Amino acid sequence: MKKLFVITSVAMLAACGSPEAEEETVAVAEVEAPSEAMSLHETTWTFVMDDKEIMESIDASGNYIANAGDEHFDHGTYVLVDGKQCFTSAMNDEGQMCWTTPANIEVGESVDITSDGDEKLNITRADYKPLTM
Known part of the structure:
Protein backbone atom coordinates (compact mmCIF):
# COMPACT_ATOMS: atom_id res chain seq x y z
CA MET A 1 0.00 0.00 0.00
CA LYS A 2 2.88 2.37 0.83
CA LYS A 3 4.49 1.69 -2.56
CA LEU A 4 1.22 2.52 -4.32
CA PHE A 5 1.01 5.79 -2.39
CA VAL A 6 4.62 6.68 -3.21
CA ILE A 7 4.21 5.84 -6.90
CA THR A 8 0.95 7.80 -7.13
CA SER A 9 2.52 10.78 -5.37
CA VAL A 10 5.52 10.73 -7.69
CA ALA A 11 3.28 10.55 -10.76
CA MET A 12 1.18 13.51 -9.55
CA LEU A 13 4.24 15.61 -8.81
CA ALA A 14 5.84 14.70 -12.14
CA ALA A 15 2.78 15.94 -14.01
CA CYS A 16 3.06 19.35 -12.31
CA GLY A 17 6.80 20.02 -12.30
CA SER A 18 9.83 20.50 -14.49
CA PRO A 19 12.09 17.57 -15.49
CA GLU A 20 14.58 18.56 -12.76
CA ALA A 21 11.85 18.46 -10.11
CA GLU A 22 10.73 15.04 -11.37
CA GLU A 23 14.24 13.59 -11.02
CA GLU A 24 14.52 14.92 -7.45
CA THR A 25 11.11 13.54 -6.54
CA VAL A 26 11.93 10.09 -7.92
CA ALA A 27 15.23 10.02 -6.01
CA VAL A 28 13.45 10.85 -2.74
CA ALA A 29 10.73 8.26 -3.41
CA GLU A 30 13.33 5.53 -3.98
CA VAL A 31 15.02 6.30 -0.66
CA GLU A 32 11.71 6.26 1.19
CA ALA A 33 10.44 3.03 -0.41
CA PRO A 34 10.01 0.25 2.15
CA SER A 35 12.49 -2.61 2.34
CA GLU A 36 11.65 -5.89 0.65
CA ALA A 37 13.42 -7.96 3.35
CA MET A 38 11.23 -10.31 5.35
CA SER A 39 10.69 -9.87 9.07
CA LEU A 40 12.09 -12.69 11.17
CA HIS A 41 9.49 -12.34 13.94
CA GLU A 42 8.08 -15.74 14.92
Missing part, protein backbone atom coordinates in the same frame (compact mmCIF):
# COMPACT_ATOMS: atom_id res chain seq x y z
CA THR A 43 10.64 -17.72 12.93
CA THR A 44 13.11 -20.47 13.83
CA TRP A 45 16.50 -21.16 12.21
CA THR A 46 19.23 -23.77 12.41
CA PHE A 47 22.90 -23.25 11.62
CA VAL A 48 26.40 -24.22 12.73
CA MET A 49 28.45 -21.63 14.63
CA ASP A 50 31.57 -22.16 16.74
CA ASP A 51 31.39 -25.86 15.78
CA LYS A 52 27.97 -26.17 17.46
CA GLU A 53 24.61 -26.97 15.88
CA ILE A 54 22.41 -24.03 16.89
CA MET A 55 18.64 -23.59 16.89
CA GLU A 56 17.53 -19.97 17.15
CA SER A 57 13.98 -18.62 17.51
CA ILE A 58 12.78 -15.03 17.33
CA ASP A 59 9.48 -14.26 19.04
CA ALA A 60 6.80 -11.74 18.03
CA SER A 61 8.42 -9.02 20.18
CA GLY A 62 11.87 -9.40 18.58
CA ASN A 63 13.55 -11.33 21.38
CA TYR A 64 15.75 -14.19 20.24
CA ILE A 65 17.09 -17.27 22.00
CA ALA A 66 19.73 -19.57 20.54
CA ASN A 67 20.44 -22.99 22.01
CA ALA A 68 22.97 -25.68 21.12
CA GLY A 69 21.07 -28.82 22.07
CA ASP A 70 20.25 -28.48 25.78
CA GLU A 71 22.93 -25.77 26.23
CA HIS A 72 22.01 -22.07 26.10
CA PHE A 73 24.15 -20.41 23.42
CA ASP A 74 22.94 -16.77 23.12
CA HIS A 75 19.96 -14.45 23.54
CA GLY A 76 19.14 -10.83 22.81
CA THR A 77 17.04 -8.66 20.50
CA TYR A 78 16.33 -8.58 16.78
CA VAL A 79 15.28 -5.69 14.50
CA LEU A 80 15.02 -5.14 10.75
CA VAL A 81 17.19 -2.12 9.84
CA ASP A 82 17.47 -0.82 6.26
CA GLY A 83 16.64 -4.24 4.85
CA LYS A 84 19.17 -6.08 7.04
CA GLN A 85 18.51 -8.56 9.84
CA CYS A 86 20.18 -7.09 12.96
CA PHE A 87 20.85 -8.87 16.24
CA THR A 88 22.15 -7.45 19.53
CA SER A 89 23.34 -10.06 22.01
CA ALA A 90 22.62 -9.59 25.70
CA MET A 91 25.61 -11.83 26.42
CA ASN A 92 28.39 -9.60 25.06
CA ASP A 93 29.15 -5.94 24.38
CA GLU A 94 30.01 -6.31 20.68
CA GLY A 95 26.95 -4.29 19.67
CA GLN A 96 24.57 -4.92 16.84
CA MET A 97 25.48 -7.46 14.13
CA CYS A 98 23.54 -7.19 10.87
CA TRP A 99 23.11 -9.79 8.13
CA THR A 100 22.06 -9.51 4.50
CA THR A 101 19.50 -12.15 3.57
CA PRO A 102 17.28 -12.95 0.58
CA ALA A 103 13.89 -11.21 0.49
CA ASN A 104 12.06 -14.39 1.47
CA ILE A 105 13.12 -17.76 2.85
CA GLU A 106 10.61 -20.61 3.03
CA VAL A 107 10.49 -23.26 5.79
CA GLY A 108 13.00 -25.99 4.91
CA GLU A 109 15.03 -23.72 2.62
CA SER A 110 18.77 -23.20 3.27
CA VAL A 111 20.62 -20.04 2.21
CA ASP A 112 24.04 -18.49 2.64
CA ILE A 113 24.01 -15.11 4.40
CA THR A 114 26.75 -12.53 5.04
CA SER A 115 27.23 -10.20 8.00
CA ASP A 116 28.37 -6.58 7.80
CA GLY A 117 31.69 -7.92 9.13
CA ASP A 118 31.89 -10.26 6.09
CA GLU A 119 31.19 -13.37 8.19
CA LYS A 120 29.46 -16.11 6.16
CA LEU A 121 26.81 -18.43 7.55
CA ASN A 122 24.55 -21.09 6.06
CA ILE A 123 21.11 -21.03 7.71
CA THR A 124 18.03 -23.22 7.34
CA ARG A 125 14.53 -22.05 8.18
CA ALA A 126 12.59 -24.47 10.39
CA ASP A 127 9.00 -24.52 11.62
CA TYR A 128 8.58 -21.90 14.34
CA LYS A 129 9.31 -23.26 17.79
CA PRO A 130 9.52 -20.92 20.81
CA LEU A 131 12.65 -21.62 22.86
CA THR A 132 13.50 -21.10 26.52
CA MET A 133 16.83 -20.49 28.18
Whole structure:
Protein backbone atom coordinates (compact mmCIF):
# COMPACT_ATOMS: atom_id res chain seq x y z
CA MET A 1 0.00 0.00 0.00
CA LYS A 2 2.88 2.37 0.83
CA LYS A 3 4.49 1.69 -2.56
CA LEU A 4 1.22 2.52 -4.32
CA PHE A 5 1.01 5.79 -2.39
CA VAL A 6 4.62 6.68 -3.21
CA ILE A 7 4.21 5.84 -6.90
CA THR A 8 0.95 7.80 -7.13
CA SER A 9 2.52 10.78 -5.37
CA VAL A 10 5.52 10.73 -7.69
CA ALA A 11 3.28 10.55 -10.76
CA MET A 12 1.18 13.51 -9.55
CA LEU A 13 4.24 15.61 -8.81
CA ALA A 14 5.84 14.70 -12.14
CA ALA A 15 2.78 15.94 -14.01
CA CYS A 16 3.06 19.35 -12.31
CA GLY A 17 6.80 20.02 -12.30
CA SER A 18 9.83 20.50 -14.49
CA PRO A 19 12.09 17.57 -15.49
CA GLU A 20 14.58 18.56 -12.76
CA ALA A 21 11.85 18.46 -10.11
CA GLU A 22 10.73 15.04 -11.37
CA GLU A 23 14.24 13.59 -11.02
CA GLU A 24 14.52 14.92 -7.45
CA THR A 25 11.11 13.54 -6.54
CA VAL A 26 11.93 10.09 -7.92
CA ALA A 27 15.23 10.02 -6.01
CA VAL A 28 13.45 10.85 -2.74
CA ALA A 29 10.73 8.26 -3.41
CA GLU A 30 13.33 5.53 -3.98
CA VAL A 31 15.02 6.30 -0.66
CA GLU A 32 11.71 6.26 1.19
CA ALA A 33 10.44 3.03 -0.41
CA PRO A 34 10.01 0.25 2.15
CA SER A 35 12.49 -2.61 2.34
CA GLU A 36 11.65 -5.89 0.65
CA ALA A 37 13.42 -7.96 3.35
CA MET A 38 11.23 -10.31 5.35
CA SER A 39 10.69 -9.87 9.07
CA LEU A 40 12.09 -12.69 11.17
CA HIS A 41 9.49 -12.34 13.94
CA GLU A 42 8.08 -15.74 14.92
CA THR A 43 10.64 -17.72 12.93
CA THR A 44 13.11 -20.47 13.83
CA TRP A 45 16.50 -21.16 12.21
CA THR A 46 19.23 -23.77 12.41
CA PHE A 47 22.90 -23.25 11.62
CA VAL A 48 26.40 -24.22 12.73
CA MET A 49 28.45 -21.63 14.63
CA ASP A 50 31.57 -22.16 16.74
CA ASP A 51 31.39 -25.86 15.78
CA LYS A 52 27.97 -26.17 17.46
CA GLU A 53 24.61 -26.97 15.88
CA ILE A 54 22.41 -24.03 16.89
CA MET A 55 18.64 -23.59 16.89
CA GLU A 56 17.53 -19.97 17.15
CA SER A 57 13.98 -18.62 17.51
CA ILE A 58 12.78 -15.03 17.33
CA ASP A 59 9.48 -14.26 19.04
CA ALA A 60 6.80 -11.74 18.03
CA SER A 61 8.42 -9.02 20.18
CA GLY A 62 11.87 -9.40 18.58
CA ASN A 63 13.55 -11.33 21.38
CA TYR A 64 15.75 -14.19 20.24
CA ILE A 65 17.09 -17.27 22.00
CA ALA A 66 19.73 -19.57 20.54
CA ASN A 67 20.44 -22.99 22.01
CA ALA A 68 22.97 -25.68 21.12
CA GLY A 69 21.07 -28.82 22.07
CA ASP A 70 20.25 -28.48 25.78
CA GLU A 71 22.93 -25.77 26.23
CA HIS A 72 22.01 -22.07 26.10
CA PHE A 73 24.15 -20.41 23.42
CA ASP A 74 22.94 -16.77 23.12
CA HIS A 75 19.96 -14.45 23.54
CA GLY A 76 19.14 -10.83 22.81
CA THR A 77 17.04 -8.66 20.50
CA TYR A 78 16.33 -8.58 16.78
CA VAL A 79 15.28 -5.69 14.50
CA LEU A 80 15.02 -5.14 10.75
CA VAL A 81 17.19 -2.12 9.84
CA ASP A 82 17.47 -0.82 6.26
CA GLY A 83 16.64 -4.24 4.85
CA LYS A 84 19.17 -6.08 7.04
CA GLN A 85 18.51 -8.56 9.84
CA CYS A 86 20.18 -7.09 12.96
CA PHE A 87 20.85 -8.87 16.24
CA THR A 88 22.15 -7.45 19.53
CA SER A 89 23.34 -10.06 22.01
CA ALA A 90 22.62 -9.59 25.70
CA MET A 91 25.61 -11.83 26.42
CA ASN A 92 28.39 -9.60 25.06
CA ASP A 93 29.15 -5.94 24.38
CA GLU A 94 30.01 -6.31 20.68
CA GLY A 95 26.95 -4.29 19.67
CA GLN A 96 24.57 -4.92 16.84
CA MET A 97 25.48 -7.46 14.13
CA CYS A 98 23.54 -7.19 10.87
CA TRP A 99 23.11 -9.79 8.13
CA THR A 100 22.06 -9.51 4.50
CA THR A 101 19.50 -12.15 3.57
CA PRO A 102 17.28 -12.95 0.58
CA ALA A 103 13.89 -11.21 0.49
CA ASN A 104 12.06 -14.39 1.47
CA ILE A 105 13.12 -17.76 2.85
CA GLU A 106 10.61 -20.61 3.03
CA VAL A 107 10.49 -23.26 5.79
CA GLY A 108 13.00 -25.99 4.91
CA GLU A 109 15.03 -23.72 2.62
CA SER A 110 18.77 -23.20 3.27
CA VAL A 111 20.62 -20.04 2.21
CA ASP A 112 24.04 -18.49 2.64
CA ILE A 113 24.01 -15.11 4.40
CA THR A 114 26.75 -12.53 5.04
CA SER A 115 27.23 -10.20 8.00
CA ASP A 116 28.37 -6.58 7.80
CA GLY A 117 31.69 -7.92 9.13
CA ASP A 118 31.89 -10.26 6.09
CA GLU A 119 31.19 -13.37 8.19
CA LYS A 120 29.46 -16.11 6.16
CA LEU A 121 26.81 -18.43 7.55
CA ASN A 122 24.55 -21.09 6.06
CA ILE A 123 21.11 -21.03 7.71
CA THR A 124 18.03 -23.22 7.34
CA ARG A 125 14.53 -22.05 8.18
CA ALA A 126 12.59 -24.47 10.39
CA ASP A 127 9.00 -24.52 11.62
CA TYR A 128 8.58 -21.90 14.34
CA LYS A 129 9.31 -23.26 17.79
CA PRO A 130 9.52 -20.92 20.81
CA LEU A 131 12.65 -21.62 22.86
CA THR A 132 13.50 -21.10 26.52
CA MET A 133 16.83 -20.49 28.18
